[in-house]
Amino acid sequence: MARLMLRAAALTYLALILLLPLGMMVLRAFGSGPVQVWRALTSPDALHALWLTVLIALIVVPLNAAFGVLCALVLVRHEFGGKRALNALVGLPLSLSPVVVGLALLLAYGQDSWFGGWLAESGIRLIFSLPGMVLATLFVSLPFVVREVVPVLREVGREQEEAASTLGASPWRTLLSITLPSIGPGVAYGVVLTTARALGEFGAVSVVSGNVEGRTQTLTMYVADRFEQFDVTGAYAASLLLALLGVATLLMMNRISRRQGR
Amino acid sequence: MALSSRLAAAESRSRPRGGERGAAAAVLARGVVTSYLGLVVLIPLAALLWRSAASGYDRFVSTVTSPEVLASIQLTILLSLGTTALNALAGTLIAWVLVRDSFPGKRLVDSVIDLPFAIPTVVAGLTLLALYGPRSPIGVDVAYTKAGVGLALLFVTLPFVVRSVQPVLLEMDREVEEAAASLGASGAETFRRIVLPSLLPAILSGASLGFARSLGEFGAVVLISGNVPFRTEVVAVTIFGRVESGDVGGAAVISVVLLLLSGLVLLMTDGLRRWRLVCDG
Amino acid sequence: MSITVDRVSKRFERFQALKEVSLEVPSGSLTALLGPSGSGKSTLLRVIAGLETPDEGEVSIGGERVTHLPPQKRGVGFVFQHYAPFKHMTVWENVAFGLKVRRLPKPEIHRRVRELLELVQLEGWAKHYPSQLSGGQRQRMALARTLAVEPSVLLLDEPFGALDAQVRSDLRRWLRRLHDEIGVTTVLVTHDQEEAMEVADRIAVMHQGRIEQTGMPSEVYDHPESEFVMAFLGRVNRLGGALIRPHDVSILSRPTPGTREAMIERVVHLGFEVRVEMLLGDGSPLCAQLSRDEAAFLDLRQGRIVYVDVGAGRTFEPSQLHRAAS
Numbered sequence: 001m002a003r004l005m006l007r008a009a010a011l012t013y014l015a016l017i018l019l020l021p022l023g024m025m026v027l028r029a030f031g032s033g034p035v036q037v038w039r040a041l042t043s044p045d046a047l048h049a050l051w052l053t054v055l056i057a058l059i060v061v062p063l064n065a066a067f068g069v070l071c072a073l074v075l076v077r078h079e080f081g082g083k084r085a086l087n088a089l090v091g092l093p094l095s096l097s098p099v100v101v102g103l104a105l106l107l108a109y110g111q112d113s114w115f116g117g118w119l120a121e122s123g124i125r126l127i128f129s130l131p132g133m134v135l136a137t138l139f140v141s142l143p144f145v146v147r148e149v150v151p152v153l154r155e156v157g158r159e160q161e162e163a164a165s166t167l168g169a170s171p172w173r174t175l176l177s178i179t180l181p182s183i184g185p186g187v188a189y190g191v192v193l194t195t196a197r198a199l200g201e202f203g204a205v206s207v208v209s210g211n212v213e214g215r216t217q218t219l220t221m222y223v224a225d226r227f228e229q230f231d232v233t234g235a236y237a238a239s240l241l242l243a244l245l246g247v248a249t250l251l252m253m254n255r256i257s258r259r260q261g262r
Numbered sequence: 263m264a265l266s267s268r269l270a271a272a273e274s275r276s277r278p279r280g281g282e283r284g285a286a287a288a289v290l291a292r293g294v295v296t297s298y299l300g301l302v303v304l305i306p307l308a309a310l311l312w313r314s315a316a317s318g319y320d321r322f323v324s325t326v327t328s329p330e331v332l333a334s335i336q337l338t339i340l341l342s343l344g345t346t347a348l349n350a351l352a353g354t355l356i357a358w359v360l361v362r363d364s365f366p367g368k369r370l371v372d373s374v375i376d377l378p379f380a381i382p383t384v385v386a387g388l389t390l391l392a393l394y395g396p397r398s399p400i401g402v403d404v405a406y407t408k409a410g411v412g413l414a415l416l417f418v419t420l421p422f423v424v425r426s427v428q429p430v431l432l433e434m435d436r437e438v439e440e441a442a443a444s445l446g447a448s449g450a451e452t453f454r455r456i457v458l459p460s461l462l463p464a465i466l467s468g469a470s471l472g473f474a475r476s477l478g479e480f481g482a483v484v485l486i487s488g489n490v491p492f493r494t495e496v497v498a499v500t501i502f503g504r505v506e507s508g509d510v511g512g513a514a515v516i517s518v519v520l521l522l523l524s525g526l527v528l529l530m531t532d533g534l535r536r537w538r539l540v541c542d543g
Numbered sequence: 544m545s546i547t548v549d550r551v552s553k554r555f556e557r558f559q560a561l562k563e564v565s566l567e568v569p570s571g572s573l574t575a576l577l578g579p580s581g582s583g584k585s586t587l588l589r590v591i592a593g594l595e596t597p598d599e600g601e602v603s604i605g606g607e608r609v610t611h612l613p614p615q616k617r618g619v620g621f622v623f624q625h626y627a628p629f630k631h632m633t634v635w636e637n638v639a640f641g642l643k644v645r646r647l648p649k650p651e652i653h654r655r656v657r658e659l660l661e662l663v664q665l666e667g668w669a670k671h672y673p674s675q676l677s678g679g680q681r682q683r684m685a686l687a688r689t690l691a692v693e694p695s696v697l698l699l700d701e702p703f704g705a706l707d708a709q710v711r712s713d714l715r716r717w718l719r720r721l722h723d724e725i726g727v728t729t730v731l732v733t734h735d736q737e738e739a740m741e742v743a744d745r746i747a748v749m750h751q752g753r754i755e756q757t758g759m760p761s762e763v764y765d766h767p768e769s770e771f772v773m774a775f776l777g778r779v780n781r782l783g784g785a786l787i788r789p790h791d792v793s794i795l796s797r798p799t800p801g802t803r804e805a806m807i808e809r810v811v812h813l814g815f816e817v818r819v820e821m822l823l824g825d826g827s828p829l830c831a832q833l834s835r836d837e838a839a840f841l842d843l844r845q846g847r848i849v850y851v852d853v854g855a856g857r858t859f860e861p862s863q864l865h866r867a868a869s
């Protein structure tokens with residue numbers, strides 16, 4: 001009896017906070033019919049926002065994946081002073097407000113920054129353009145791959161690498177055919193998390209983008225913009241697309257972690 | 263045993279560098295990692311601190327103590343505390359149900375928990391407005407209210423406590439509970455005296471992660487809050503407003519206050535983690 | 544190919560793992576490095592393989608100095624304690640790894656892998672992953688992988704440590720046969736004196752980062768040069784400063800000159816042998832080991848008074864004891 005009540009309480013809470021609102025969002029999106037949804041999603045602004053979001057993810061995810069693997073290797077396999085500082089620094093983006101991240105980038109690479117003059121002279125425009133948005137997304141999604149790979153690397157240990165070296169494999173060969181494949185699932189998990197964050201980032205990107213409609217608007221910014229313009233169908237249609245991407249992410253995470261569990 | 267484990271530890275610490283080329287590669291790798299972090303994270307943060315310091319002490323104090331900023335800091339802390347407490351309770355309950363109970367669809371519920379991590383924050387805000395906003399089908403409208411902001415924070419921080427308590431509960435030795443029961447303890451008593459104390463570190467560390475997240479939350483809140491100063495404006499929204507109106511210096515000052523707050527929470531979390539290590543023996 | 548280790552020292556932070564260790568491993572021999580955990584035997588093996596660089600001293604393989612060569616250039620085969628299987632590769636791919644690294648032609652690789660899998664009796668398991676093998680099978684796969692590259696010396700780190708008793712003794716005999724067949728110089732690390740005696744034709748006993756004694760198994764057992772070696776290689780009685788092996792204690796029913804009185808505390812039957820635990824007149828314990836027939840003949844029972852002759856066994860001179868202790 002007590003058990004049933006606890007179950008009911010837990011599920012009710014989940015329904016109220018999570019499931020019912022999500023269901024309602026789907027209903028809202030289709031409230032004006034699938035044709036409207038399609039039209040909203042294929043408007044030039046929406047398509048451009050989608051393209052920009054995907055483009056940023058395409059740049060950010062490989063960069064942060066490569067960095068994450070390298071950083072994890074350095075953290076686990078090397079001994080040096082300042083290792084703890086590096087470890088703390090890598091985790092820092094997780095505890096910063098996205099708005100603060102955006103502002104920090106604005107102050108570092110904007111017009112009035114230390115490098116502002118030099119950047120302007122060289123004709124490089126970082127803030128209020130794609131590079132700034134890429135930087136913001138890099139910043140907020142930086143820890144995910146490192147965080148996932150470090151424990152895997154620790155657990156795999158050095159024995160397989162040592163075995164490869166006694167079998168005649170060069171350090172490079174060992175890295176490519178032993179180390180990287182054995183941390184594969186960890187990297188995959190981290191990449192999925194990075195992708196989700198990159199596609200969904202809003203605050204940091206908003207601050208550095210300048211929000212010029214149709215030019216520097218990502219899909220999340222498009223959602224907020226449509227909502228503020230009272231275009232509810234457009235806002236909910238784009239939301240639905242983003243939510244579906246989130247669900248896809250979740251499914252992939254589940255698949256990877258189940259494979260890891262084997 | 264102690265000797266051999268010490269030897270193993272010593273061995274794992276001292277590895278051959280594989281000759282000079284290996285050492286050079288290690289230095290290069292470290293250099294690349296540090297430069298990347300420097301460009302993406304360190305320089306921007308330094309610029310932020312620099313800018314907030316550049317406005318001078320008086321400006322700093324007057325910005326922080328302006329009624330609007332004070333109100334938003336106060337609101338942020340209060341709402342974060344409240345939602346964190348509620349989610350600590352609900353999260354523990356959900357974790358318990360997911361580990362100890364069994365019912366059809368449990369696996370589905372288990373994977374749904376992570377949705378707030380996977381769904382963009384703006385979408386989360388909009389999602390809540392679909393049910394609890396204007397034109398709500400159930401007649402509840404929390405748009406532009408503190409309750410609405412709290413709801414958004416509840417949504418985005420839901421997974422933290424669940425995901426931190428769940429593994430501890432899974433690993434917990436049921437024999438201890440059975441022993442307590444065999445000694446005559448009732449179910450509630452066993453929970454209060456045996457289960458809860460061993461879950462507490464996990465609950466607190468999950469809660470502090472959620473709290474840190476709440477303090478800086480922007481995306482989920484911004485659409486719901488409607489940015490009414492003194493009433494629904496949280497710190498992240500205040501900072502954003504300042505940036506948009508061109509007061510970058512003021513925004514930097516408030517950001518540093520927020521940074522200090524999250525730093526404090528981070529320190530507490532670290533302390534909790536150590537406590538947890540001690541508890542786990 | 545012979546291995547020479549010349550005054551090698553190795554320190555890990557504050558722990559001195561090897562102290563000026565010198566060792567000669569004759570070509571074609573099977574040498575066991577025997578010692579308790581922490582005695583430095585694994586470190587010595589890793590130094591020979593090039594997985595650790597010594598702080599001082601030299602290592603030569605086949606007369607050639609290899610001290611500063613990385614492992615991949617030494618031509619050694621190393622079998623790890625936990626076998627270090629490449630978990631993301633099948634058995635076949637594991638065994639083929641070293642051959643692929645050496646860029647052998649494909650047909651050659653196929654032929655060699657097939658031969659080796661046959662040698663280690665894993666023909667049917669080529670497409671399986673290491674996680675699908677038993678401990679003994681994983682061990683044999685690791686051996687095949689190592690032998691595939693035709694190493695000039697074979698180094699085994701506690702190769703049977705993680706296996707259960709039955710599999711372990713089977714594999715020991717199998718390894719000995721394999722060694723006799725292919726004749727590769729082999730060094731094996733173990734903490735199990737029985738294993739060392741059974742498999743090796745030479746034993747180096749290690750203690751606190753030093754080699755205490757090197758020799759054939761019978762030599763080391765019968766003529767231990769230090770108290771540690773004697774105590775580590777089998778059960779001993781300590782009487783005053785002297786050490787006596789239980790099977791060197793003789794039990795008599797009647798006193799004769801030089802015998803001492805003892806009371807039987809316990810008689811333990813260990814199959815063919817019987818262990819007799821006694822108390823001497825001065826209260827010190829003494830243990831004897833004799834055959835079942837002898838025990839039956841003497842009618843040994845708990846509480847009986849018997850007379851023991853401990854002079855027949857080998858004892859240590861105080862000076863030797865002192866040397867070993869320092």
